[in-house]
């Protein structure tokens with residue numbers, strides 16, 4: 001049990017590191033708060049919440065993995081190396097794919113409900 005709590009502590013340190021060093025991660029956290037608030041206000045169904053939750057998790061997870069990959073790349077290749085550049089670019093590409101998925105999901109779930117309001 002103590003080991004489990006210690007592991008959660010390390011994971012929380014990782015989240016804190018990402019939040020304090022990565023402006024993009026903070027933007028995604030802000031978007032998460034907005035999406036959840038909007039979801040509550042618009043009374044999303046269970047299925048709609050599942051899509052929104054999946055989108056949020058996908059974006060935050062890819063952003064965290066991207067941060068880890070960037071940090072590791074800087075560690076193993078502090079000087080210019082074309083492959084280090086590719087590693088960072090591909091990793092950033094994963095975040096873009098997740099963000100586009102989240103944007104499309106957000107449009108599908110929220111726009112019809114917002115239109116009904118006006």
Ligand SMILES: Nc1ncnc2c1ncn2[C@@H]1O[C@H](COP(=O)(O)OP(=O)(O)OP(=O)(O)O)[C@@H](O)[C@H]1O
Nearest residue numbers: 024070077078079080081082084085086088089092
């Ligand atoms: N060591 C390196 N060798 C070659 N190209 C690099 C290297 N480090 C960075 N690059 C190139 O510069 C780009 C930006 O790198 P950087 O480390 O600033 O990442 P970033 O996406 O700006 O990170 P952050 O999300 O922290 O702002 C990379 O995507 C890559 O194309």
